[in-house]
Amino acid sequence: MSRIRKLEEITLNSWPAAYSRLRDGWIMRCAGGYTNRSNSVYPLYDSHESLSHKIEEVRSFYRSRDLPPMFKLTQESKPVFLDKTLEEMGFQEIDRALVMTKTLDSKRLDISDLDIFPTPEERWLDIFFSLNKRARGNKSWAKKLLSMLISESFFVLLKKEGNDVGCGLAVIEGDHIGLFGIAVLETERRKGYGIQITEKLLELGKKRGARIAYLQVDKPNINAIRLYSRVGFKMEYEYWYRVDK
Numbered sequence: 001m002s003r004i005r006k007l008e009e010i011t012l013n014s015w016p017a018a019y020s021r022l023r024d025g026w027i028m029r030c031a032g033g034y035t036n037r038s039n040s041v042y043p044l045y046d047s048h049e050s051l052s053h054k055i056e057e058v059r060s061f062y063r064s065r066d067l068p069p070m071f072k073l074t075q076e077s078k079p080v081f082l083d084k085t086l087e088e089m090g091f092q093e094i095d096r097a098l099v100m101t102k103t104l105d106s107k108r109l110d111i112s113d114l115d116i117f118p119t120p121e122e123r124w125l126d127i128f129f130s131l132n133k134r135a136r137g138n139k140s141w142a143k144k145l146l147s148m149l150i151s152e153s154f155f156v157l158l159k160k161e162g163n164d165v166g167c168g169l170a171v172i173e174g175d176h177i178g179l180f181g182i183a184v185l186e187t188e189r190r191k192g193y194g195i196q197i198t199e200k201l202l203e204l205g206k207k208r209g210a211r212i213a214y215l216q217v218d219k220p221n222i223n224a225i226r227l228y229s230r231v232g233f234k235m236e237y238e239y240w241y242r243v244d245k
Contacts, residue, residue, distance in 0.1 A: 177205030
Protein backbone atom coordinates (compact mmCIF):
# COMPACT_ATOMS: atom_id res chain seq x y z
CA MET A 1 0.00 0.00 0.00
CA SER A 2 1.31 3.45 -0.89
CA ARG A 3 2.03 5.99 1.84
CA ILE A 4 -0.56 8.39 0.41
CA ARG A 5 -3.34 5.81 0.39
CA LYS A 6 -2.50 4.71 3.92
CA LEU A 7 -2.72 8.28 5.22
CA GLU A 8 -5.93 8.91 3.27
CA GLU A 9 -7.48 5.82 4.88
CA ILE A 10 -6.31 6.95 8.32
CA THR A 11 -7.87 10.39 7.84
CA LEU A 12 -11.10 8.74 6.67
CA ASN A 13 -11.27 6.77 9.89
CA SER A 14 -10.22 9.70 12.06
CA TRP A 15 -12.62 12.34 10.71
CA PRO A 16 -16.23 11.14 10.44
CA ALA A 17 -19.08 11.72 8.06
CA ALA A 18 -22.78 11.29 8.78
CA TYR A 19 -23.13 8.89 5.85
CA SER A 20 -20.67 7.09 3.58
CA ARG A 21 -21.29 4.98 0.49
CA LEU A 22 -18.65 2.76 -1.14
CA ARG A 23 -19.22 2.70 -4.88
CA ASP A 24 -16.86 0.84 -7.25
CA GLY A 25 -13.66 2.01 -5.54
CA TRP A 26 -14.95 5.47 -4.59
CA ILE A 27 -16.13 6.52 -1.13
CA MET A 28 -18.88 9.15 -1.18
CA ARG A 29 -19.30 11.01 2.12
CA CYS A 30 -21.70 13.65 3.36
CA ALA A 31 -22.29 15.55 6.59
CA GLY A 32 -24.50 18.56 6.09
CA GLY A 33 -21.78 20.58 4.36
CA TYR A 34 -19.46 20.87 7.38
CA THR A 35 -15.84 20.42 6.21
CA ASN A 36 -14.91 19.51 2.67
CA ARG A 37 -13.38 16.20 3.73
CA SER A 38 -16.69 15.03 5.21
CA ASN A 39 -18.64 16.08 2.11
CA SER A 40 -16.65 14.79 -0.82
CA VAL A 41 -15.70 11.69 -2.79
CA TYR A 42 -12.48 9.85 -1.96
CA PRO A 43 -11.46 8.02 -5.18
CA LEU A 44 -8.93 5.77 -3.46
CA TYR A 45 -9.27 2.44 -5.26
CA ASP A 46 -9.37 1.05 -8.77
CA SER A 47 -12.76 1.29 -10.44
CA HIS A 48 -14.11 -0.58 -13.43
CA GLU A 49 -17.36 1.04 -14.48
CA SER A 50 -17.95 3.92 -16.89
CA LEU A 51 -16.28 7.06 -15.49
CA SER A 52 -18.85 9.46 -16.95
CA HIS A 53 -21.70 7.40 -15.50
CA LYS A 54 -20.10 7.37 -12.04
CA ILE A 55 -19.52 11.12 -12.10
CA GLU A 56 -23.21 11.61 -12.88
CA GLU A 57 -24.04 9.36 -9.93
CA VAL A 58 -21.87 11.59 -7.75
CA ARG A 59 -23.71 14.67 -8.98
CA SER A 60 -27.04 13.05 -8.16
CA PHE A 61 -25.84 11.83 -4.74
CA TYR A 62 -24.83 15.30 -3.58
CA ARG A 63 -27.50 17.40 -5.28
CA SER A 64 -30.21 15.23 -3.73
CA ARG A 65 -28.77 16.35 -0.38
CA ASP A 66 -28.49 20.03 -1.37
CA LEU A 67 -24.70 19.80 -1.44
CA PRO A 68 -22.27 20.64 -4.26
CA PRO A 69 -20.72 17.58 -5.93
CA MET A 70 -17.09 17.49 -4.82
CA PHE A 71 -14.03 15.22 -5.08
CA LYS A 72 -10.98 15.12 -2.76
CA LEU A 73 -7.99 14.40 -5.00
CA THR A 74 -4.33 13.47 -4.69
CA GLN A 75 -1.67 12.48 -7.19
CA GLU A 76 -2.80 8.86 -6.67
CA SER A 77 -6.55 9.28 -7.17
CA LYS A 78 -8.20 6.59 -9.29
CA PRO A 79 -8.34 6.54 -12.25
CA VAL A 80 -5.13 8.46 -12.96
CA PHE A 81 -6.86 10.79 -15.43
CA LEU A 82 -9.74 11.65 -13.07
CA ASP A 83 -8.50 15.14 -12.21
CA LYS A 84 -8.13 16.07 -15.89
CA THR A 85 -11.57 14.63 -16.71
CA LEU A 86 -13.23 16.57 -13.91
CA GLU A 87 -11.54 19.77 -15.05
CA GLU A 88 -12.83 19.22 -18.59
CA MET A 89 -16.33 18.65 -17.17
CA GLY A 90 -16.27 22.02 -15.40
CA PHE A 91 -15.30 20.98 -11.87
CA GLN A 92 -13.29 23.84 -10.36
CA GLU A 93 -10.21 23.31 -8.21
CA ILE A 94 -10.47 24.76 -4.68
CA ASP A 95 -8.67 24.62 -1.34
CA ARG A 96 -5.31 23.02 -2.17
CA ALA A 97 -3.66 21.82 1.04
CA LEU A 98 -0.67 19.92 2.38
CA VAL A 99 -0.50 16.80 4.50
CA MET A 100 2.51 17.08 6.81
CA THR A 101 3.93 14.32 8.99
CA LYS A 102 6.43 13.93 11.82
CA THR A 103 8.02 10.92 13.49
CA LEU A 104 7.62 11.42 17.22
CA ASP A 105 10.72 11.62 19.40
CA SER A 106 11.25 10.56 23.01
CA LYS A 107 11.41 14.08 24.45
CA ARG A 108 8.94 14.63 27.30
CA LEU A 109 6.99 17.83 27.89
CA ASP A 110 5.08 19.29 30.80
CA ILE A 111 1.34 19.29 30.02
CA SER A 112 0.14 20.63 33.36
CA ASP A 113 -1.16 23.79 31.65
CA LEU A 114 -3.57 21.78 29.50
CA ASP A 115 -7.16 21.00 30.31
CA ILE A 116 -7.93 17.72 28.55
CA PHE A 117 -11.41 16.45 27.69
CA PRO A 118 -12.37 13.11 26.10
CA THR A 119 -15.39 14.72 24.45
CA PRO A 120 -16.10 18.25 23.14
CA GLU A 121 -17.45 19.92 26.28
CA GLU A 122 -19.16 23.32 26.10
CA ARG A 123 -16.14 25.22 27.40
CA TRP A 124 -13.97 23.76 24.65
CA LEU A 125 -16.66 24.36 22.03
CA ASP A 126 -16.98 28.02 23.04
CA ILE A 127 -13.29 28.62 22.30
CA PHE A 128 -13.33 26.46 19.17
CA PHE A 129 -16.32 28.24 17.65
CA SER A 130 -14.90 31.66 18.47
CA LEU A 131 -11.76 30.79 16.48
CA ASN A 132 -13.19 28.72 13.61
CA LYS A 133 -15.38 30.64 11.19
CA ARG A 134 -16.50 27.58 9.21
CA ALA A 135 -17.54 25.69 12.35
CA ARG A 136 -19.25 28.79 13.75
CA GLY A 137 -21.36 29.00 10.60
CA ASN A 138 -22.55 25.40 10.91
CA LYS A 139 -22.60 24.73 14.65
CA SER A 140 -25.20 21.99 14.53
CA TRP A 141 -23.24 19.77 12.15
CA ALA A 142 -19.90 20.67 13.73
CA LYS A 143 -21.13 19.50 17.14
CA LYS A 144 -22.60 16.36 15.61
CA LEU A 145 -19.38 15.36 13.82
CA LEU A 146 -17.14 16.17 16.77
CA SER A 147 -19.30 13.93 18.95
CA MET A 148 -19.05 11.11 16.36
CA LEU A 149 -15.28 10.62 16.55
CA ILE A 150 -14.89 6.86 16.86
CA SER A 151 -11.15 6.62 17.39
CA GLU A 152 -9.62 7.69 20.71
CA SER A 153 -9.63 11.46 20.79
CA PHE A 154 -8.95 14.32 23.14
CA PHE A 155 -9.85 17.99 23.14
CA VAL A 156 -7.48 20.42 24.84
CA LEU A 157 -7.42 23.98 26.09
CA LEU A 158 -4.12 25.72 26.81
CA LYS A 159 -4.23 27.85 29.98
CA LYS A 160 -2.00 30.75 30.89
CA GLU A 161 -2.43 32.55 34.21
CA GLY A 162 -5.77 30.81 34.66
CA ASN A 163 -7.18 31.88 31.28
CA ASP A 164 -7.85 29.81 28.17
CA VAL A 165 -5.65 31.08 25.33
CA GLY A 166 -6.08 28.43 22.64
CA CYS A 167 -7.46 25.05 21.69
CA GLY A 168 -6.79 21.94 19.66
CA LEU A 169 -7.89 18.36 19.24
CA ALA A 170 -6.21 15.11 18.32
CA VAL A 171 -7.37 11.70 17.14
CA ILE A 172 -5.46 8.42 17.59
CA GLU A 173 -5.71 5.85 14.80
CA GLY A 174 -3.35 2.92 15.35
CA ASP A 175 0.14 4.33 15.77
CA HIS A 176 -0.81 7.64 14.10
CA ILE A 177 -2.07 10.81 15.75
CA GLY A 178 -3.90 13.43 13.72
CA LEU A 179 -3.96 17.06 14.86
CA PHE A 180 -6.93 19.29 14.10
CA GLY A 181 -8.40 22.65 15.03
CA ILE A 182 -5.28 24.21 16.55
CA ALA A 183 -5.94 27.91 17.13
CA VAL A 184 -4.98 30.72 19.50
CA LEU A 185 -7.00 33.73 20.65
CA GLU A 186 -6.12 36.81 18.60
CA THR A 187 -5.02 38.73 21.70
CA GLU A 188 -2.62 35.92 22.64
CA ARG A 189 -0.86 35.37 19.33
CA ARG A 190 2.87 35.76 18.66
CA LYS A 191 3.65 34.27 22.06
CA GLY A 192 4.51 30.75 20.91
CA TYR A 193 1.23 29.26 22.08
CA GLY A 194 0.46 27.62 18.73
CA ILE A 195 3.70 25.66 18.95
CA GLN A 196 2.98 24.80 22.58
CA ILE A 197 -0.45 23.39 21.76
CA THR A 198 1.02 21.37 18.89
CA GLU A 199 3.87 19.93 20.95
CA LYS A 200 1.65 19.14 23.93
CA LEU A 201 -0.84 17.30 21.71
CA LEU A 202 2.09 15.26 20.42
CA GLU A 203 3.06 14.51 24.02
CA LEU A 204 -0.43 13.18 24.69
CA GLY A 205 -0.14 11.04 21.59
CA LYS A 206 3.18 9.56 22.71
CA LYS A 207 1.64 8.64 26.06
CA ARG A 208 -1.00 6.69 24.12
CA GLY A 209 1.45 4.84 21.86
CA ALA A 210 1.47 7.05 18.76
CA ARG A 211 4.66 7.04 16.70
CA ILE A 212 3.74 9.24 13.73
CA ALA A 213 1.83 12.52 13.69
CA TYR A 214 0.05 14.12 10.75
CA LEU A 215 -1.88 17.29 10.11
CA GLN A 216 -3.46 19.11 7.20
CA VAL A 217 -2.83 22.76 6.41
CA ASP A 218 -4.01 25.03 3.60
CA LYS A 219 -1.19 25.61 1.12
CA PRO A 220 -1.57 29.44 1.15
CA ASN A 221 -1.22 29.49 4.97
CA ILE A 222 2.51 30.13 4.97
CA ASN A 223 2.62 31.15 8.64
CA ALA A 224 1.08 27.85 9.77
CA ILE A 225 3.38 25.84 7.50
CA ARG A 226 6.40 27.62 8.98
CA LEU A 227 5.13 26.97 12.51
CA TYR A 228 4.64 23.25 11.91
CA SER A 229 7.99 23.02 10.13
CA ARG A 230 9.65 24.45 13.23
CA VAL A 231 8.11 21.62 15.25
CA GLY A 232 9.58 19.10 12.80
CA PHE A 233 6.71 18.39 10.40
CA LYS A 234 7.59 17.80 6.75
CA MET A 235 5.36 17.81 3.69
CA GLU A 236 4.14 14.35 2.69
CA TYR A 237 1.85 15.20 -0.23
CA GLU A 238 -0.71 17.68 -1.52
CA TYR A 239 -4.44 17.26 -1.95
CA TRP A 240 -7.11 19.46 -3.44
CA TYR A 241 -10.81 19.50 -4.19
CA ARG A 242 -12.74 19.79 -7.41
CA VAL A 243 -16.28 21.03 -7.02
CA ASP A 244 -19.11 21.26 -9.54
CA LYS A 245 -20.56 24.69 -8.84
